[in-house]
Amino acid sequence: MTLSLAPMTTDWATEVARWRYPPPLDIYNPTDDTAGAMLDGNHLAILEDGELVGFIGLGAESRVPGGPVARDDVTDVGVGIRPDRLSERFGTRAGELVLETLHMAGHTALRASVLASNERSMSLAVRLGFRETGAFLSSRDGARFVVLERELLS
Numbered sequence: 001m002t003l004s005l006a007p008m009t010t011d012w013a014t015e016v017a018r019w020r021y022p023p024p025l026d027i028y029n030p031t032d033d034t035a036g037a038m039l040d041g042n043h044l045a046i047l048e049d050g051e052l053v054g055f056i057g058l059g060a061e062s063r064v065p066g067g068p069v070a071r072d073d074v075t076d077v078g079v080g081i082r083p084d085r086l087s088e089r090f091g092t093r094a095g096e097l098v099l100e101t102l103h104m105a106g107h108t109a110l111r112a113s114v115l116a117s118n119e120r121s122m123s124l125a126v127r128l129g130f131r132e133t134g135a136f137l138s139s140r141d142g143a144r145f146v147v148l149e150r151e152l153l154s
């Protein structure tokens with residue numbers, strides 16, 4: 001089975017907007033703005049043999065209110081895997097592909113803001129070589145987030 005990345009399309013964005021996660025992951029459920037946000041030019045589809053299994057978000061959409069502001073030398077990243085395909089290592093495999101792809105595209109460092117209680121996401125970031133650089137409380141709902149960063153060495 002081949003995993004690949006592709007620019008987000010309207011059809012895939014519409015699919016993502018229909019995803020529903022079970023509690024406690026339901027905080028990641030799409031909102032009315034999701035389909036449009038997916039088409040901002042900063043989202044990639046994660047495909048397994050051409051089928052949508054997740055997405056990657058870069059830049060503003062991956063930052064959290066109350067968290068670190070944009071910086072020129074670091075790219076904010078976020079990821080979502082299809083709710084019926086969680087814990088099948090798609091996050092890990094796609095993450096490795098994203099590291100390689102962004103490195104080749106000239107990005108020098110990545111940053112992720114991860115909900116502290118999200119064990120899968122914390123494990124994924126650590127597995128991919130990110131290390132904790134800070135923490136903050138979301139100004140949206142007071143939830144605690146951990147900031148993790150990873151350099152992409154040339």
Ligand SMILES: CC(C)(COP(=O)(O)OP(=O)(O)OC[C@H]1O[C@@H](n2cnc3c(N)ncnc32)[C@H](O)[C@@H]1OP(=O)(O)O)[C@@H](O)C(=O)NCCC(=O)NCCS
Pocket residue numbers: 021025028078079080081082085086087088089090091092093112113114115118119120121123124127
């Ligand atoms: C977070 C997410 C991207 C991880 O992708 P995934 O394909 O489900 O995760 P993987 O199967 O690759 O596993 C990643 C790590 O989580 C661990 N994990 C898997 N299922 C888990 C569970 N139910 N509870 C705790 N840890 C779990 C794995 O063991 C692995 O850690 P390891 O490499 O140290 O063994 C995915 O679960 C997701 O989209 N969740 C909902 C949205 C979300 O949380 N987005 C992240 C926002 S920052």
